[in-house]
Amino acid sequence: MKRAPTIVVQFVHLHGPLKGQIQEFTEPVISIGRHPDSSIRFPADLAVVSRKHAEITRDGNRFKLADLSTNGTYVNGKRAKEAYLKNGDVLTFAEGGPKVSFLMQMREEQEEAAPVSEVVLEAPVKEEIQAPRKEPAVRPRAVPEEPEIASQPVSAPLVFQYGPTLRSFKQLPVNIGKHPQCQFSLDHPGLLDMHAQILYAQSQYWVKDLTGRSLVQVNGHPVGLKPHPLKTDDLLVLSPQGPTFRFLGEGRLAEVEEALPESPDSLSPQRDQGLQGASGREKSDRESKSIFKRLFK
Numbered sequence: 202m203k204r205a206p207t208i209v210v211q212f213v214h215l216h217g218p219l220k221g222q223i224q225e226f227t228e229p230v231i232s233i234g235r236h237p238d239s240s241i242r243f244p245a246d247l248a249v250v251s252r253k254h255a256e257i258t259r260d261g262n263r264f265k266l267a268d269l270s271t272n273g274t275y276v277n278g279k280r281a282k283e284a285y286l287k288n289g290d291v292l293t294f295a296e297g298g299p300k301v302s303f304l305m306q307m308r309e310e311q312e313e314a315a316p317v318s319e320v321v322l323e324a325p326v327k328e329e330i331q332a333p334r335k336e337p338a339v340r341p342r343a344v345p346e347e348p349e350i351a352s353q354p355v356s357a358p359l360v361f362q363y364g365p366t367l368r369s370f371k372q373l374p375v376n377i378g379k380h381p382q383c384q385f386s387l388d389h390p391g392l393l394d395m396h397a398q399i400l401y402a403q404s405q406y407w408v409k410d411l412t413g414r415s416l417v418q419v420n421g422h423p424v425g426l427k428p429h430p431l432k433t434d435d436l437l438v439l440s441p442q443g444p445t446f447r448f449l450g451e452g453r454l455a456e457v458e459e460a461l462p463e464s465p466d467s468l469s470p471q472r473d474q475g476l477q478g479a480s481g482r483e484k485s486d487r488e489s490k491s492i493f494k495r496l497f498k
Contacts, residue, residue: 209306210257210264213367215291217299218244231257233294234270241301249295257286264305272296289366302367357401361385362455363444374400376411377439391416391442399431399454406431406452416440 210231212224219241226240233241234254243250251270258265266284268274272295276284286292290303359370368385375384378396397417398409407428408417415423418438419431431437433450436457446454 207307208259208262211304211306211369212241213302213304215300215302215365217294217301218247219299229259233257243294243299247299249298254294255292260285264303266292270295272298289368291365302365304367304369306369306371353402355401357406357452359399359401359406359452360454361446362453363387364456374398374409378411387444389439389442389444391440391444397439400428401452402428406448408437 207227210226212226214220214222214224224241228240231240232253233239233243233250233256234252235243235245235247235250236252239253243254249272251272254268254270255274256267256269258267264286266274266276266281266286268282273280275281275293275296276286277291278293286303288303288305291300292303293300355373356371357373359373359375361368370384376395376398377383377385377387377392378394379388379392380386380394383395393412393416395411398411400407400409407430408419408424409428410417410424410426413426415425416439417424419429419435421436421438431448433448435448437446437448437454439445445457447457448454
């Protein structure tokens, strides 16, 4: 029989002594601190973190954070004594202390295999040999020029690095847009309610423009009405106002931020501005890639 789905809580360590690690929990209570019995245990010499620093308790399908520390716990940069956590929240244990990204996943349990009944093999029945019939000639079907890519549900990993947060998905397709029903909901001025879709088919990732306005581009070319394949190092622009992502392969998309000049006075000729802007963008791309390399190496 099929069991009820399990909520798996993931902590992606972004900063601190456990940086780069990903921890998963299904327990109803998750404790954080330097105490040896803590679910997330930090080194004993990390004095900024209390022995019993914080506790996360499951409340139905929600998770409640309780701060038990002296130096405080911060949710998305704001100190909180108690708070209900959302998918993608960034938790910081003490100011300047370890930082983690909080993620939730619904994981379906596998169905139990039905018992195999005993099969009795009967003796084969002899049949009379008949002359083969002539089948009518069948014309070969024309092979379509482009395969049809359907948005069928499939299990495949997909991870977005957007600002300081990581959003991970195990089931595709994933819709992107402003609407709350989108799996990846973004409050961005350049996005529509249902803006784009990432899907997986034929052993590769694809992007589809849902706007009907050719706003989604890959490497400067509009995607159009049909799904467009994503290749390693492709630049995915969701709208002229952004956001922009670099596809790093294996379902990983990292946000690319445009570098701003330091000040108008310090950059004199326009040519120097262009060179410095390009250098800043390349540095931003390398930093985005390095995050994923450290987490998924």
